[in-house]
Amino acid sequence: MDKIVKFESISQYNEAMGLETFHPLVSVVELEKMNPSKPMGKMRISYGFYTVYLKDIKCGNIKYGCNYYDYQDGTLVFLAPEQVFSVENYKESVRPKGWALRFHPDLIRGTTLGQNIRNYNFFSYEVNEALHLSESERQIILDCFKKIDIELRHTIDKHSKTLIVRSIELFLDYCVRFYDRQFITRSHVNKDILVRFEKLIDEYFESEKTQLYGLPSVKYFADQISLSPGYFGELIKKETGKSAQEYIQLKLMDIAKDKLHDNSLSISEIAYILGFKYPQHFTRLFKSVTGQSPNEYRARN
Incomplete structure (x- = not known):
């Protein structure tokens, strides 16, 4: 059994991936900009924070348990803290392309999002259940990510947490709508x-x-x-x-x-x-x- 690589904090993960940390509890990253300090071959991973991947090209697979995510180009995958999954890259020469949003549970404690996070059931979806986006839906998701990223690069002040958390909540609410659409189109x-x-x-x-x-x-x-x-x-x-x-x-x-x-x-x-x-x-x-x-x-x- 492969050893599980654990990342407990956003800053720990960013350091390992060669990324700048703008906020200790949340990050938005273009996957192309990652520059891992160690080769990213097959490995089992666990995060101490929520993670959402938007994948744009097929460069590897995400596996949970014995099954693979239904993870094609232009899909969203949601991971809750402490889930163990594996990444299998079969094309080492192909760099990942897409985006990732990560936020720590501490960011949302005491907020309405913290109270309602369990209602976003897709964080408990495990296999073959990724969210497949239309092009218009993908643009809405990218706009949400970019708004969060802009706020992260702004000097932290008393409004920062409220605006960031509200933006994450807005993003998750869009995902609820898009999953409802997916249940209909896959009737x-x-x-x-x-x-x-x-x-x-x-x-x-x-x-x-x-x-x-x-x-x-x-x-x-x-x-x-x-x-x-x-x-x-x-x-x-x-x-x-x-x-x-x-x-x-x-x-x-x-x-x-x-x-x-x-x-x-x-x-x-x-x-x-x-x-x-x-x-x-x-x-x-x-x-x-x-x-x-x-x-x-x-x-x-």
Whole structure:
């Protein structure tokens, strides 16, 4: 296993890449200007800060776990602090081209962005989930980067932090819009994933997995489809109007209703068959979803 190279601060990273540090907690860099002090071959890396890459030419791959990012020309990739990924450069003669935005969690502490950063789910997307930009979207992203860069080169004063953080927040809000567009334009792919999701749910409840592992989680199905839970959840929400968890629960209730028509099974037996540890948990969920208890449903049907 390759040793993990850790960069805890912006200044530490800039020093290793031969870059000037204008602000200790944030940087915007043209990738062409990097001049690493050591050869950048295959390596595993972890940052102590948020990083966003805008890649303009194909000069290497970013790998997370066992999979590669869906990382083509003109795409954005988001990395949260402490994520471990690897960089594999297969053309040493080709210099990277594009931009990178990095900002440390300390920059946004006590700000609205700091309070809402977890709502930007794309920082938890892991593989095959980069944001593909149109040319007009790419220009908007570049304008955001350049505005942040201009502010970084301005003499630091009492307004600096507010303006920089607001600019980063504006950039991230544009990314939310562009991801929404991507979910729509890739609808045919998303529908295939939804079909697979439904099939996986049926297979799970038809097998003995409920007795072995209990109720399935969103993460379980996301892993089966090789997506991160965050991206998978957003995709299901866009396609169905319901969260992935709600969708699983509705499918579970449909199966429960079928079993309630079998009078040879008690409520407790049905609960255990479906993967509930305690029958009362099944009763509580059934009533919250359907508005009636399992016994009431059975009596009326």
